[in-house]
Amino acid sequence: MNDASALGGATGISLEHAGFPHLTLFEWEAHHLLATVSGDGVIKTLITAGTEVQQRxxxxxxxxxELADLRQRATTPTLTKNKTDIVRLDISTYSGEGxxxxxxxxxxxxxxxxxxxRQxxxxxxxTRYLLPKLAAKAKECAIGKLVAGASCFPTMASMKADLRLAFEPPQDESLLRSAFLSLKQGRISMLEYIQQARHLVSCVTTYPVDMATQVHDFVSGMTLATNVFI
Incomplete structure (x- = not known):
């Protein structure tokens, strides 16, 4: 499907992915699908007036x-799998460098x-699906271990864990947690403040930030003008 024609059809304007280099192909396709869900006005405002951070x-x-919806549907038992329900998505590759x-x-x-x-x-x-989505040093590392031992990655989770040890910066989640706890609204809009908070929380997966802490720190970081309405 042509991204520009589909997105342009929803917004009434002609757009190309090349005009938004800060968006990965997967993120661009997400905007393309979001246009059909949210309507013309919302997506047009986002892609023409929103900041790069807001768009991402x-x-x-x-x-x-979408992932939450897919997981919920996957928990519902079905007698047969319809091949037409299988969706093929192009995703970004992870290089582990740069x-x-x-x-x-x-x-x-x-x-x-x-x-x-893809069900x-x-x-x-x-695991075989994840492997081609790696590039450069990340792919070299994974293939090197598979050559040494074909059973080194019995599950996709084990491959992910190995990649985290090799390429995730030390204390990465601790830094992200600290970034959330110190996040302040400042002069940014409430929408951007909410999106930044959600993004930081979503990146902390090993020991997630509990809901009480999320609410307390989010409210504490709001500007005084907004806080008086709480």
Whole structure:
């Protein structure tokens, strides 16, 4: 499907992915799908007036909702699997190098969405799907271990854990947790403040931030003008 024609059809304007280099292909496709869900006005405002941060966070939230919906549907037993229900998604590759690379948790989020959409039920299929989505040093590391021992990754979770040890910066989740706890609204809009808070919380997966702490720190970080209405 042509991204520009579909997104342009929903917004009434002609857009190309090349005009939004800060969005990955997967994030661009998320905006493309979001346009059909949210309507013309919302998506047009986001892609023409929203900041790069707002555009990326909107795509991430949409992907998270889609993943939650897919998981909920997967828990409902069905007698047969209809091949027409299988969705094939193109996702970004993770190289493990470069300052502009995707955050590892975000990369895994894309993989999880695609795995659920493709209805890959066996661990072998899941690990073999993740492998081609790696590039550069990350792919070299994984293939090197597979050559040494074909059974080194019995599950996709074990492959993810190995990649985290190799490429996730030390104390990465601790830094993200600290960033959330110190987040202040300042002069940014409430929408952007909410999106930044959600993004930081979603990246802390090993020891998630409990809801009471989320609420307390979110309210504490709001500007005084907003806080008086709480």
């Amino acid at each position: 966070l909107a795509a991430q939230e949409f992907m998270s909702r 300052k502009s690379r995707l955050h590892l948790n975000r990369s895994f989020c894309e993989v999880d969405i695609a795995v659920e959409a 890959l039920s066996t661990e072998l299929a899941r």
